[in-house]
Amino acid sequence: MELFLLSIVNGLIQGGFFALFAVGLVLIFGVMGVVNFAHGELVMVGAFTIWLLHAQYGLSYIPAIMVAIVLVTVIGLLMERFLFRPTRADPLAGLICSIGVLFILQVVATLIGGDGPSKQVPPPYQGTLVLFEFLRIPYQRVFSLIISVSALGSLWFFLTRSKFGWALRAVAQDREAAALQGINTNRISIIAIGVGAALAGLAGGLVAPLTNINPHMGHNVIITAFIVTIVGGVGSLSGAVLAAVLYAMFHTFMTVYFGGTVATICGLILMVVVLIVKPTGLMGVRISE
Amino acid sequence: MNNTSTLTVQNVVIGVILLAALLAVPHFLKLYHQDLLIYLTINVLAVCSYRLVTLTGEWSLIHAVMMGVGAYTASLLFIHFGLDMWFTLPLAGGVAALVAALLCFPLLRMTQFYFLIGSFAAGEAIRLTWIEFVGVFGGTGGLTGVEPPIFWGIDFIDPIPYYYLSLAIVSFSLFILYRIENSRVGLTLHAIHWKAALAESVGVDAWRYRALAFIVGSFFVGVAGALKVHYLGSVSPNQASIGFMVFILIWVIVGGYNKFYGPIIGVVVLTVFDESIRSFEVMRPAIYGIVLILSILFLPLGLESIPGKIKSWFGVGPAPQDPPLTDQ
Numbered sequence: 001m002e003l004f005l006l007s008i009v010n011g012l013i014q015g016g017f018f019a020l021f022a023v024g025l026v027l028i029f030g031v032m033g034v035v036n037f038a039h040g041e042l043v044m045v046g047a048f049t050i051w052l053l054h055a056q057y058g059l060s061y062i063p064a065i066m067v068a069i070v071l072v073t074v075i076g077l078l079m080e081r082f083l084f085r086p087t088r089a090d091p092l093a094g095l096i097c098s099i100g101v102l103f104i105l106q107v108v109a110t111l112i113g114g115d116g117p118s119k120q121v122p123p124p125y126q127g128t129l130v131l132f133e134f135l136r137i138p139y140q141r142v143f144s145l146i147i148s149v150s151a152l153g154s155l156w157f158f159l160t161r162s163k164f165g166w167a168l169r170a171v172a173q174d175r176e177a178a179a180l181q182g183i184n185t186n187r188i189s190i191i192a193i194g195v196g197a198a199l200a201g202l203a204g205g206l207v208a209p210l211t212n213i214n215p216h217m218g219h220n221v222i223i224t225a226f227i228v229t230i231v232g233g234v235g236s237l238s239g240a241v242l243a244a245v246l247y248a249m250f251h252t253f254m255t256v257y258f259g260g261t262v263a264t265i266c267g268l269i270l271m272v273v274v275l276i277v278k279p280t281g282l283m284g285v286r287i288s289e
Numbered sequence: 290m291n292n293t294s295t296l297t298v299q300n301v302v303i304g305v306i307l308l309a310a311l312l313a314v315p316h317f318l319k320l321y322h323q324d325l326l327i328y329l330t331i332n333v334l335a336v337c338s339y340r341l342v343t344l345t346g347e348w349s350l351i352h353a354v355m356m357g358v359g360a361y362t363a364s365l366l367f368i369h370f371g372l373d374m375w376f377t378l379p380l381a382g383g384v385a386a387l388v389a390a391l392l393c394f395p396l397l398r399m400t401q402f403y404f405l406i407g408s409f410a411a412g413e414a415i416r417l418t419w420i421e422f423v424g425v426f427g428g429t430g431g432l433t434g435v436e437p438p439i440f441w442g443i444d445f446i447d448p449i450p451y452y453y454l455s456l457a458i459v460s461f462s463l464f465i466l467y468r469i470e471n472s473r474v475g476l477t478l479h480a481i482h483w484k485a486a487l488a489e490s491v492g493v494d495a496w497r498y499r500a501l502a503f504i505v506g507s508f509f510v511g512v513a514g515a516l517k518v519h520y521l522g523s524v525s526p527n528q529a530s531i532g533f534m535v536f537i538l539i540w541v542i543v544g545g546y547n548k549f550y551g552p553i554i555g556v557v558v559l560t561v562f563d564e565s566i567r568s569f570e571v572m573r574p575a576i577y578g579i580v581l582i583l584s585i586l587f588l589p590l591g592l593e594s595i596p597g598k599i600k601s602w603f604g605v606g607p608a609p610q611d612p613p614l615t616d617q
Contacts, residue, residue, distance in 0.1 A: 035402060086586060091402070092348060093585050096542060099535055100585075103578030110571050219531070223413060226406050234402070261421045268414040275407050276395045 002134050007252050013141045015248035016148030019241045020203035021221060022228040023155065024196030030172035030235045031192035034084050034094035039225060040218025041105040042072050042197055046204020047213045048109050051119045054208075061124035065205035069198050075105075076197025080190055102218070109215040118212035144206045151202055152241060155195065159237070164191055172235065223264065224251075227271045232282050239282045315452050322564075323448035324520075327455055329560050331517045334459045336540045336552035337466050338509035343546060344470065345499045346482035347404050350534050351392070352510055354412035357529030358385045359511030360518040361419065364432040367519075374438040374445075378458070378515045385511025386504045388415075393500040409531070419526040431525030435518050455516050462509050467549055469505065478502055539577065543584045545591020554592050 021043050028036045036042075049068035053059040059067075079101055087093035113119060123140040130136055159165035170178040171188045179185050211217070224247070232243030247267060254263035315323050339352045359381035366372045366380060392411055399407045419426040426432065437445040445451045469475050480488040481495045489495055518524045544555020559580075566576055588594065 029402075035405070083582065083586075090589075093589065095405075096538065096585050097582050099538070100578035100582035103574040103581075107572060107575035107578075115571060226410065230403075230406060230410075259421075261417050265414050265417045265421065268410040268417070271410045272395050272407055272414070275399055275403060275410075 003256065005135055007256050008249065009135065009137055010141075011249035011252040012245065013137075013145045013248075014252055015245035016145050016152070017203055017207055018224055018228055018248050019152055019244035020148050020199045020206070022225045022232070022240045022244050023152065023237055024199040024203075025225045026229055026232075026235060026237055026240045027168075027172075027192045027196040029229070030237075031168060032080070032084055032088070032094070032189050033091045034098070035091070036079075036193075036196075037095055037098040037222065038079070038101040038105060038218075039098075039196075039200055040221035041102050042075065042200035042218075043204040043207070043221045044109060044213075044215065044218040045075065045105055046072050046201040047121075047208040047211070047217065048113060048119075048204070048215075049201075050205050050208035051121050051213050052112065054124070055119070055121045061209075065202065068205045069201040072201030072204065073194050073198045075101075076193045076200075077190060079197075080193040084193070085186070085189070106215045106218075113213075113215065118214040118217075120212060121209045123209040140209055144210065147202070147206060151199065155199070155237075158195075164188075168192060220264075223268075227267050230271045231274050233280050236282075243282055311456060312453070315449050320448065323452065325560070325564065327448060327452050327520055328517065329557065330452065330455045330459050331513050332537075332540070332556050332560070333553050334462055334513040334516070335510050335537055336544070336556050337463055337549070338506045338513065339537050339541055340546060340549070340552050341466055341469065341478075341502050341509075342506035343541070344475065344478040344482060345495075345502055346485075347400060347499065348538075349396075349503070350405055350409035350531065351396075351412035352506070352537055353531070353534035354415050354529045355385045355389060355507040356510045356514035356517070356533075357416065357419070357524065357526070358388050358507075359514030360524040360528070361426060361432065361514075362511070363515035363518050364435045364524050365425075367435050368432060374515070374519050375440075377519070378512055381515035382508040382512040385514070386508035389504045389507035390500070393503060397496055397499050397503065412529075412534070413531070416526050416529055419529075427525075429526060431523055431528075433523040435522050435524070437519050451520050455520075458512070458516060462512060466509065470549060474498070474501065539581050543581065543588075543591055545593035547590060548593045551591050551593040558592060 021039060024042075025036060025039050028034060028039070046068040049071055050061070050064050053067055054061055054064040079098070083097040083101070084094045087097060123138065125139040125143050127139050128136045129139055129142050159169060167178065167183045168188050168191060170181070170183060171185050171192075175185055178188075228240055228243045228247050231247060232239030232241070247270075250270070251263045251267060254266055258266075315326055318326060335352070335356055342349055342352065362381040362384040363374075363377035366377045372380070392408075396404060396407050396411060419431070420429055422428075437451055439445065443450050445454055470478075477488065477493055477498050481493065481498055485495060514524075540556040540559055541552040542555070543559060544553065545551030559577075562580070563573065563577070566573055569576060584591070
């Protein structure tokens with residue numbers, strides 16, 4: 001029972017983290033039509049920044065997260081301007097370019113951090129929150145949950161209440177029609193990738209004290225992001241968030257009872273099943289040809 | 290492309306020179322480079338079979354895993370039943386084709402982005418199965434102890450005989466792939482890519498042709514996998530990772546996927562290039578990444594389009610057109 005409750009709480013925390021980068025991937029795909037294969041590496045860069053600035057140079061945690069967000073956002077903006085915009089006519093070209101970026105970011109991380117064992121960041125928030133005497137959650141995880149929920153909340157607010165948010169959703173629905181209404185689609189693309197990359201940087205910053213950091217950690221991130229995106233319905237942000245939480249629960253429980261590899265295999269099979277049975281995912285909308 | 294009767298004097302001369310060069314080249318190389326030459330030959334089959342899959346305009350991310358399926362099949366048959374290469378090679382291709390045939394039912398319901406992601410997921414699930422079931426597949430370490438054949442008193446553990454053997458098998462496979470592409474089937478595949486609705490309106494069953502391309506492509510890459518494992522001696526899940534899949538993609542795209550020989554140029558040029566930057570060690574993937582990005586931005590039709598571009602600069606021949614990688 002205690003293990004069960006703890007798994008639910010851990011699943012929720014994990015879900016918040018999954019949602020942060022999956023939502024970014026969905027935003028970029030929705031607005032620009034590009035599958036950003038380097039999205040996992042953006043998370044990796046975020047985590048590496050925390051390791052470098054916080055664990056190595058002693059900058060405190062919050063400013064280090066700020067720097068990580070800014071750095072990753074800048075990388076995202078450069079990708080938009082120099083790779084995705086020139087290849088917009090051709091979605092596959094954008095994807096291939098992002099694979100190139102993936103290689104480059106991995107090498108940069110290896111050059112900075114060395115090729116040695118995985119790095120660890122000591123949790124900046126020590127101590128454990130004790131709920132009902134048996135539910136013990138480290139403050140670090142509580143912090144991670146609060147930040148990811150508030151980030152997703154402000155994203156939702158931005159998308160549904162602000163003018164840019166409306167414009168962004170309009171471009172995601174129909175780029176041409178949005179352009180005809182006088183929306184500057186280039187500017188919207190920049191906003192989309194900026195927000196997506198910033199969330200990835202934040203996700204990296206939040207996960208850094210909770211995981212092993214190495215240049216190849218993006219691989220698992222991108223697999224998770226794909227599963228979440230497909231299960232939630234491609235192009236649906238609320239679907240991605242819902243799928244992130246559900247998949248995190250699923251993955252946490254499978255890991256507890258069957259081990260991590262089986263959990264990922266089942267996740268991938270689940271994704272293929274969703275693609276067959278309900279290609280629009282949980283919340284996706286059918287687009288007629 | 291329709292012109293299959295290419296037995297002109299010029300082509301025969303080029304063919305003879307090429308064959309002589311291919312036969313002579315291992316004698317000028319060091320042992321290490323001879324190994325590399327064998328893997329290069331096998332990778333040529335991997336990229337050409339991948340091109341057959343992509344002819345319908347669908348880019349899969351499962352090809353490297355199919356090569357792994359071939360390699361694992363050959364290893365298991367060799368280790369448990371002592372079958373030598375003459376039997377494991379076709380059986381490996383057969384099992385890869387069978388797996389592909391089963392995967393057709395879920396995967397080919399999807400197109401474009403969904404097919405890409407779906408094939409990636411299916412491949413990753415197969416690969417993780419190899420890691421998980423240690424008893425059968427040896428886990429992360431994979432299977433070892435696979436040996437090359439001994440035949441006619443020739444021990445194929447030596448690089449030069451094995452190179453000639455793989456050259457013969459790969460050339461024969463390429464011949465078949467070439468004939469398929471230039472047959473009625475191949476033209477239908479092109480038609481499905483560029484004019485899907487029109488092709489279906491005249492009674493072409495697109496699903497069956499896509500399945501055929503996927504299965505045949507997987508068969509040949511399974512053979513390539515078996516050919517590799519019999520020389521390398523071992524197979525591991527890492528060999529079939531998304532990393533190797535990305536390399537196949539890069540070779541095909543940098544070489545140019547519009548012509549049959551484009552991917553071959555890509556894999557040969559990039560392997561030589563990769564070898565020449567060996568001293569950069571950890572920097573190599575980044576250099577690869579930069580080459581990939583530059584070629585997508587400035588040479589979207591690949592290396593094979595360079596002669597045409599040079600011709601058009603000098604005003605001879607038509608300007609090459611840049612069609613997108615996928616049609617909308």
